[in-house]
Amino acid sequence: MNNYVQQITQTIALLQKNLYFTLLLIGLLFAIHIVNFIIGYRLNILGILPRKLRGVPGIVTSPFLHADFNHLFFNAIPLFVMVSFVLLEGMPVFIIVTAIIILIGGGATWLFGRRGVHIGASGVIMGYWGYLLLEAYKHPSVVSVATGIVCIYYFGGMVLNLFPVKVKSSWEAHFFGFLGGLTAAYVTPWVLQYLSLHPFH
16 A cells, blocks of 8 residues: 555656646647747648658658647647656656657658648647557556546547548548557667666566
8 A cells, every 4th residue: 555655656746847848848839839820820831741742841840730729729738648647657758659659650641641731739649648558558557557547537539539530630640640659658668778778667
């Protein structure tokens, strides 16, 4: 019992420690969007343009761009939660997981996505969601299971984003981002070992 209490106490302390970084990341998205709004959303050309050479940079830049303030706001809430949870495993894990999700999710969307401009952080959010759920299954602990339950209970409806239910929604980015998150759960420990960093499991 004391061990469980200690884990919970440590988790709360880590969440508080990482709060500044998480808020800074969300603030960066709002700052970019304000600039984008002022210049008439011209930055959205930096989204993913499937199978077009000029759309390749969008694989990396698209998660930082949004269609409007409503789009950003509804992404900011789950992003805040998911980033906070992934950061519990340490900054190296967070960076590697994020990179894998962006590259796989964005790359696959560039290859297989519908014509148009794909933007928004929702693909990365779906990737974090998939990563956290698989981690809770692979490495059950008080913290991982608790985060998994929160992901299912509060964000279970996100599973609908994996299917083409909304014409104007990039379900491809959601689907491939989710696959990127699942891949990250398996690949991250190997990357940590390759970089001579200690795996967290």
